[in-house]
Amino acid sequence: MKLLLDFGNTRLKYAVYEGHTKINAGIIADLTVESIRQIPYFAQVESIHLSTVIDIPSPLSKLFSAKLVPNQLVIPGKDYDVSSLGEDRILLALGAGPSHLTICLGTCITYNLTDESHAFVGGAISPGIGMRGKAMHEQTAKLPHLIPQINYPHFGDNTASNLLAGVMAGVEFEIKGFVEEAQKRIPNLQIVLTGGDAQYFEHLYPVDPDLVWKGMLI
Ligand SMILES: Nc1ncnc2c1ncn2[C@@H]1O[C@H](COP(=O)(O)OP(=O)(O)O)[C@@H](O)[C@H]1O
Ligand SMILES: CC(C)(COP(=O)(O)O)[C@@H](O)C(=O)NCCC(=O)O
Structure with a gap:
């Protein structure tokens, strides 16, 4: 059994795999030894793969060290x-394969473009x-919190729907713009979305929640 960990800037994700079959997945509450030990099957895990874009406290490094497999x-x-x-971006590009634009909608949105030889050719x-x-709530006096929704308008008709349009439709237009530019560079380009907010755009392009895990399991 393998424990796969993907530590982003907002969420600490885990998945437990037996071979190439995912048998469990979820979110860890915090970067403590106790939280890691509570992951289902932790005691039975033979190896650990870790992708992190944040610093790991030394008690966790010690906990992982005996079983950690370099990616x-x-x-x-x-x-x-x-x-x-x-x-995370390297694993997405590896997991997706050649001629792919992977778009990860997490804390940040990353665009990761590979060519037909599976080289990394560009990003954003x-x-x-x-x-x-x-940012809009905290840096203005009157704008409320944004509540993301799948059914967002392209133009709003009140403050809340203007925010929704500005952020959600704004991201849709941004995605479409990057896709158009990527298609000019890479023939037969495939597009795949992933990350915590990918669900809002599954009407645009396919979503694969397991891309980082796929990159680790190559
Ligand atoms: N339960 C949740 N807790 C926190 N963020 C969530 C949750 N569900 C969806 N999200 C959204 O997912 C985003 C984080 O996605 P994720 O891919 O885990 O990011 P990261 O890898 O940067 O930690 C947040 O910015 C938020 O908009
Ligand atoms: C761009 C990121 C902040 C995205 O992190 P995330 O939103 O997934 O938490 C992270 O991949 C990172 O810190 N990258 C290093 C710089 C780079 O990729 O060019």
Whole structure:
């Protein structure tokens, strides 16, 4: 049994795999040894794969060390310095395969583009949905909290629906713009969405919640 961990800036995700079959998945409350030990099957886990874009406290590093398997984070860059890429983005690009634009809607939105030889050829980072809503609420006197919804308008007719349109439709238009640019560069491009907010855009492109896990299991 393998424990896969994906520590992002908002959520700490885990999945337990037997071979290539996912048998459990969820969210860890915090970066403590107790929370990790509470993961189902933890005692039976033979190896641990970790992707993190945040610092790991040393008690956790010690807990993981005996079973930690290094990820095969090898992806060539074409006119791209891949040494600066976040681990999560490398795993997404590896998990998706060649000629893919992976769009991860998490704390930030990342765009990760591979070509037909599976080289990383370009990307973008923009503020995530939560971050956009929070920034507008916190940096204005009168704008309320954004409540994301699947059924968002392209134009609003009151303050709440203007916020919804600005953030949700704004992200839709942003995604479509990056897809259009990527299609000019990569023939037969495939597009896949992932991350905590991907569900809001499943009417646009396919969603794969397991892309990071797939990248780890290659
Ligand atoms: N229960 C939840 N708790 C926190 N964020 C959630 C939850 N459900 C959906 N989200 C959304 O998912 C986003 C985080 O997605 P995720 O892919 O886990 O990000 P990260 O990898 O950056 O931690 C948040 O910005 C939020 O908009
Ligand atoms: C861009 C990110 C902040 C995204 O993190 P997330 O929103 O998934 O928590 C993370 O992948 C990161 O810190 N990357 C390092 C810089 C880079 O990828 O270029």
